[in-house]
Amino acid sequence: xxxxxxxxxxxxxxxxxxxxxxxxxxxxxxxxxxxxxxxxxxxxxxxxxxxxxxxxxxxxxxxxxxxxxxxxxxxxxxxxxxxxxxxxxxxxxxxxxxxxxxxxxxxxxxxxxxxxxxxxxxxxxxxxxxxxxxxxxxxxxxxxxxxxxxxxxxxxxxxxxxxxxxxxxxxxxxxxxxxxxxxxxxxxxxxxxxxxxxxxxxxxxxxxxxxxxxxxxxxxxxxxxxxxxxxxxxxxxxxxxxxxxxxxxxxxxxxxxxxxxxxxxxxxxxxxxxxxxxxxxxxxxxxxxxxxxxxxxxxxxxxxxxxxxxxxxxxxxx
Amino acid sequence: xxxxxxxxxxxxxxxxxxxxxxxxxxxxxxxxxxxxxxxxxxxxxxxxxxxxxxxxxxxxxxxxxxxxxxxxxxxxxxxxxxxxxxxxxxxxxxxxxxxxxxxxxxxxxxxxxxxxxxxxxxxxxxxxxxxxxxxxxxxxxxxxxxxxxxxxxxxxxxxxxxxxxxxxxxxxxxxxxxxxxxxxxxxxxxxxxxxxxxxxxxxxxxxxxxxxxxxxxxxxxxxxxxxxxxxxxxxxxxxxxxxxxxxxxxxxxxxxxxxxxxxxxxxxxxxxxxxxxxxxxxxxxxxxxxxxxxxxxxxxxxxxxxxxxxxxxxxxxxxxxxxxxxxxxxxxxxxxxxxxxxxxxxxxxxxxxxxxxxxxxxxxxxxxxxxxxxxxxxxxxxxxxxxxxxxxxxxxxxxxxxxxxxxxxxxxxxxxxxxxxxxxxxxxxxxxxxxxxxxxxxxxxxxxxxxxxxxxxxxxxxxxxxxxxxxxxxxxxxxxxxxxxxxxxxxxxxxxxxxxxxxxxxxxxxxxxxxxxxxxxxxxxxxxxxxxxxxxxxxxxxxxxxxxxxxxxxxxxxxxxxxxxxxxxxxxxxxxxxxxxxxx
Numbered sequence: 001x002x003x004x005x006x007x008x009x010x011x012x013x014x015x016x017x018x019x020x021x022x023x024x025x026x027x028x029x030x031x032x033x034x035x036x037x038x039x040x041x042x043x044x045x046x047x048x049x050x051x052x053x054x055x056x057x058x059x060x061x062x063x064x065x066x067x068x069x070x071x072x073x074x075x076x077x078x079x080x081x082x083x084x085x086x087x088x089x090x091x092x093x094x095x096x097x098x099x100x101x102x103x104x105x106x107x108x109x110x111x112x113x114x115x116x117x118x119x120x121x122x123x124x125x126x127x128x129x130x131x132x133x134x135x136x137x138x139x140x141x142x143x144x145x146x147x148x149x150x151x152x153x154x155x156x157x158x159x160x161x162x163x164x165x166x167x168x169x170x171x172x173x174x175x176x177x178x179x180x181x182x183x184x185x186x187x188x189x190x191x192x193x194x195x196x197x198x199x200x201x202x203x204x205x206x207x208x209x210x211x212x213x214x215x216x217x218x219x220x221x222x223x224x225x226x227x228x229x230x231x232x233x234x235x236x237x238x239x240x241x242x243x244x245x246x247x248x249x250x251x252x253x254x255x256x257x258x259x260x261x262x263x264x265x266x267x268x269x270x271x272x273x274x275x276x277x278x279x280x281x282x283x284x285x286x287x288x289x290x291x292x293x294x295x296x297x298x299x300x301x302x303x304x305x306x307x308x309x310x311x312x313x314x315x316x317x318x
Numbered sequence: 319x320x321x322x323x324x325x326x327x328x329x330x331x332x333x334x335x336x337x338x339x340x341x342x343x344x345x346x347x348x349x350x351x352x353x354x355x356x357x358x359x360x361x362x363x364x365x366x367x368x369x370x371x372x373x374x375x376x377x378x379x380x381x382x383x384x385x386x387x388x389x390x391x392x393x394x395x396x397x398x399x400x401x402x403x404x405x406x407x408x409x410x411x412x413x414x415x416x417x418x419x420x421x422x423x424x425x426x427x428x429x430x431x432x433x434x435x436x437x438x439x440x441x442x443x444x445x446x447x448x449x450x451x452x453x454x455x456x457x458x459x460x461x462x463x464x465x466x467x468x469x470x471x472x473x474x475x476x477x478x479x480x481x482x483x484x485x486x487x488x489x490x491x492x493x494x495x496x497x498x499x500x501x502x503x504x505x506x507x508x509x510x511x512x513x514x515x516x517x518x519x520x521x522x523x524x525x526x527x528x529x530x531x532x533x534x535x536x537x538x539x540x541x542x543x544x545x546x547x548x549x550x551x552x553x554x555x556x557x558x559x560x561x562x563x564x565x566x567x568x569x570x571x572x573x574x575x576x577x578x579x580x581x582x583x584x585x586x587x588x589x590x591x592x593x594x595x596x597x598x599x600x601x602x603x604x605x606x607x608x609x610x611x612x613x614x615x616x617x618x619x620x621x622x623x624x625x626x627x628x629x630x631x632x633x634x635x636x637x638x639x640x641x642x643x644x645x646x647x648x649x650x651x652x653x654x655x656x657x658x659x660x661x662x663x664x665x666x667x668x669x670x671x672x673x674x675x676x677x678x679x680x681x682x683x684x685x686x687x688x689x690x691x692x693x694x695x696x697x698x699x700x701x702x703x704x705x706x707x708x709x710x711x712x713x714x715x716x717x718x719x720x721x722x723x724x725x726x727x728x729x730x731x732x733x734x735x736x737x738x739x740x741x742x743x744x745x746x747x748x749x750x751x752x753x754x755x756x757x758x759x760x761x762x763x764x765x766x767x768x769x770x771x772x773x774x775x776x777x778x779x780x781x782x783x784x785x786x787x788x789x790x791x792x793x794x795x796x797x798x799x800x801x802x803x804x805x806x807x808x809x810x811x812x813x814x815x816x817x818x819x820x821x822x823x824x825x826x827x828x829x830x831x832x833x834x835x836x837x838x839x840x841x842x843x844x845x846x847x848x849x850x851x852x853x854x855x856x857x858x859x860x861x862x863x864x865x866x867x868x869x870x871x872x873x874x875x876x877x878x879x880x881x882x883x884x885x886x887x888x889x890x891x892x893x894x895x896x897x898x899x900x901x902x
Binding site for chain 1: 817
């Protein structure tokens with residue numbers, strides 16, 4: 001197990017270097033850079049600024065400089081904010097994280113409950129209605145869903161704020177502050193949950209259906225266990241096994257932000273900043289953030305493999 | 319009820335007036351009769367589908383008592399929307415224009431401008447320009463103070479001007495344009511101060527320049543940085559320390575900076591040291607948004623916002639009842655740039671033909687539903703330099719055809735003109751999502767009619783700029799930023815100008831005339847110079863002038879005093895904001 005673990009960690013290094021090459025090349029191939037965004041600059045001033053930002057260097061030199069800084073934990077300097085990339089990410093990433101976390105917890109709870117009930121009552125009225133509903137939610141574009149919810153709950157009914165993270169101009173502290181943020185998070189979390197709950201529900205339903213047909217479930221029933229015990233103890237646990245992988249994959253998504261949803265709800269998250277950085281070609285911020293997500297992805301992969309091994313002796317590697 | 323009928327009545331009168339205006343311009347089309355800037359409505363397509371030009375106007379809220387509870391609960395805190403700034407709140411150092419908005423609340427200039435773009439006193443009570451127009455003497459107001467209570471003196475003004483000459487200054491202001499005596503010795507040489515800047519006493523500063531330039535007054539009379547704050551630890555050649563002050567500005571405006579919550583808001587409080595007296599409202603907030611802000615206005619979360627200028631948004635504001643509406647013309651103009659390095663455009667006739675052959679009024683009317691107008695000169699109609707005596711290029715396909723014939727482009731078999739075996743195919747680049755979406759189908763039809771094959775490629779703004787700089791385009795759509803001086807609208811036509819969008823245009827007479835527009839401080843003389851230049855530009859058009867856009871602003875009726883204009887936006891209004899009780 002230990003040898004395997006070390007091997008997996010060593011594999012991470014080439015994977016990350018590969019990812020860094022890809023990320024760097026993709027961004028540097030996009031036409032235009034930060035200095036080009038300002039049409040008012042004269043050619044001389046542009047050349048001066050490009051030199052200042054190092055944009056006049058050849059690609060390979062820029063890559064090596066970037067990678068070198070990366071190894072020292074330096075993601076560079078955001079051009080549009082004139083602050084270190086890590087500081088900008090820090091400013092926005094946590095607000096995205098809390099929304100994603102809330103949505104993740106709710107999504108999983110709802111999906112597990114609905115998935116299991118749907119599976120145990122396959123083709124029932126409940127199953128059909130839920131299937132239609134989750135598919136409808138899944139198929140609706142997030143911007144449309146977001147705007148409809150704003151229209152209904154914020155503009156027409158006036159129950160919830162139309163966007164933002166806190167009430168503008170408020171000076172709340174303590175519980176009041178948390179309540180205020182919670183109120184503002186409600187709609188974005190609802191949208192994100194509605195979008196992702198569909199896929200996950202189907203996933204659990206299928207898993208559950210498969211497991212219920214297995215021999216050990218029949219054995220459990222045959223030895224006279226109550227149906228509840230059969231489903232929730234024997235079948236459910238086994239159906240949840242593949243979910244470990246799935247859950248670990250959610251780790252990068254927690255920090256990834258939700259570009260469209262954040263935009264619509266005017267939420268100060270990393271997704272919206274990412275989009276803004278792209279429109280002004282703030283490459284250090286874009287590359288730094290993408291690299292961060294790449295790192296989280298490979299780590300979550302590793303975690304998934306390890307947990308899977310712990311949970312399921314059948315796949316434990318020797 | 320009576321009120322409602324009254325407004326209905328007013329509205330019908332208004333429509334009648336517009337119809338009349340419209341008929342009049344129809345009759346007058348083609349002649350040189352005086353045209354009112356706002357009456358240039360034309361019939362778009364068939365008569366059933368007529369879109370009327372809507373004038374700049376102010377409309378008072380009909381039902382102020384409908385103001386949402388969320389807004390009235392806020393008391394004397396006023397919230398205004400702003401696009402997310404970059405977080406650089408030191409004047410002269412920002413790259414985003416939205417940072418400029420944040421700064422203008424705290425940093426009034428020495429010389430301000432009024433709603434026509436004419437200079438008016440700001441921090442400076444008055445100023446004198448010597449007879450040779452080279453020496454400027456600014457007299458500061460009495461008892462000026464920064465918002466921390468310390469005095470603002472001529473020393474601070476001198477420091478600001480010196481700082482802008484620092485060799486390591488990396489911002490967007492080019493102070494050398496003002497050509498202060500000794501300025502270059504400081505910037506490029508080893509001088510320790512600038513000889514042309516002379517502090518006469520605490521309240522008076524005299525600046526001598528080498529060259530007459532009408533723009534110097536505002537360049538020199540700009541915002542003031544506090545010397546013992548922004549200059550604390552300043553050594554010539556190193557301005558890195560200022561980065562740490564970007565998020566802690568000290569100014570002298572009506573409001574004092576309190577804090578910035580990235581992605582959310584910028585908060586200010588009333589400044590009791592402001593020369594105009596402490597403002598009535600206690601807190602001013604810029605709420606930052608990422609685009610649409612209509613829902614925040616509707617729910618009362620913001621008191622003032624600007625919306626996409628079209629008739630739908632105007633209707634929406636009217637339907638709310640509690641919105642005071644301001645519709646005003648912006649100082650920017652939009653245009654379609656030629657690639658002057660392409661031999662097709664070498665003949666002015668071809669460029670004129672492409673101007674005449676494009677039905678700009680229809681495009682603008684369809685897109686903005688009457689809240690825009692076709693441009694005739696490269697300056698907005700609200701500027702003192704504007705003239706309606708110059709026709710621009712009203713839509714005239716017949717004239718366009720004749721011009722193309724004259725330039726040697728004759729119609730080929732498929733209806734597309736040819737010359738020396740080459741087809742007249744033109745590639746147009748634009749960003750998607752804006753007016754280009756409306757322009758493309760209409761322009762394709764327009765140009766087809768005069769025998770031009772119009773090809774289109776859409777891309778995002780940065781890609782557009784990068785490709786235009788490379789010279790890949792034939793035509794490309796752009797809009798100017800806000801223009802405080804009419805010179806901004808023409809400077810890129812000068813052959814020595816190195817900005818990338820209008821490159822390769824060369825006309826000696828135009829060069830001379832452009833120089834003449836800033837060669838005096840006398841507005842009447844400058845006016846003449848501009849009009850002469852505009853006439854000359856018609857003979858050799860550097861671009862296709864497109865349209866003047868409007869700004870549609872809504873104010874919650876609970877706040878009085880917003881009086882925005884195209885030159886300074888809302889900043890002149892801020893000291894005068896007042897809360898009124900709408901729930902009587």
